[in-house]
Amino acid sequence: MRLISAAVATLALTVGAQVATAAPVELKFSHVVAENTPKGQMATKFRDLVAERLGGKVEVKVYPNSQLFGDNKVLEAMLLGDVQMAAPSLSKFNKYTTALQIFDLPFLFKDMAAVEKFQQGPAGQKLLGSLEKKGLVGLGYLHNGMKQLSASDPLRVPADAAGKKFRIMASDVLSAQFEALDAVPLKKPFSEVFTLLQTRAIDGQENTWSNIYSKKFFEVQPFITESNHGVLDYLVVTSKEFWMGLDDSTRTELKKALDEAIAYGNKVAGDKAEEDKKAIAESGRSEVLSLTDAERQQWVEAMKPVWKQFEGEIGADLIEAAVQSNN
Secondary structure, three states: OHHHHHHHHHHHHHHHHHHHOOOOEEEEEEOOOOOOOHHHHHHHHHHHHHHHHHOOOEEEEEEOOOOOOOOOOHHHHHHOOOOOEEOOEHHHHOOOOOHHHHHHOOOOOOOHHHHHHHHHOHHHHHHOOOOHHHOEEEEEEEEEEEEEEEEOOOOOOHHHHOOOEEEEOOOHHHHHHHHOOOOEEEEOOHHHHHHHHHOOOOOEEEEEHHHHHHOOHHHOOOEEEEEEEEEEEEEEEEEHHHHHHOOHHHHHHHHHHHHHHHHHHHHHHHHHHHHHHHHHHHHOOOEEEEOOHHHHHHHHHHHOHHHHHHHHHHOHHHHHHHHHOOO
């Protein structure tokens, strides 16, 4: 009996030691931008919060600047278990769900407050689960900001864009948006945009204030129209296999830390948009054009047919919920 008790005690001590020395779960967070950007600062904040609260249980390793994967490959890598978290732009998810195309519809949201209201509301939160059938889990929305139009000539009314070549992200909605203006959309990598603009291989592009400033597009584009015609946001995503493989308490703490980090990143993004817009205006390199209400309405009317074009893929109810967020 004593021998059995001793054996049990020894086994308990051995198992206990193994549990105590178990290696922490490794969470690789891959993204494509620099560490000083809103997305980069969000990822670093998340890493630090996890180290503070889950040290020893989970270790977050951040890989910025496409060190591991670009946005075009990262979701495939995630499904293979090579990376556990990423934050691609919402346009990158079209092959996994057509519903997220809603964020590419032109003039759907009047400002970032409306975007935030929709994303945090029932319809926006339900969208986070739209990827689960494909093995992915949306965890939260990260802002970059509203998009503006830059060009080599002033763009005040839709007719000014006719015949001009604009670089776009790989999105059928964005293609339709420029085709509605009788312009020529060209799907080109973000890394090539400056050179394409500098050499006049293209006439213009659409982007947020922070991207226009950080990538120096304003130095080779004499005119920027403050159109606020679309939104450029990201989706923080993980694989369903990894996420559901965590124990409940760890998953809860990770989500809490991520929510705090995203709120921090979104504050940084909002502040940066204002700072970068001011820096561009003061640079003297590019003229910022403000639209009158009548001019803006012309753009809205020219682009709004795109909503109907993609209503079947996105869902009329979802589009209506987004429209209501403007109230």
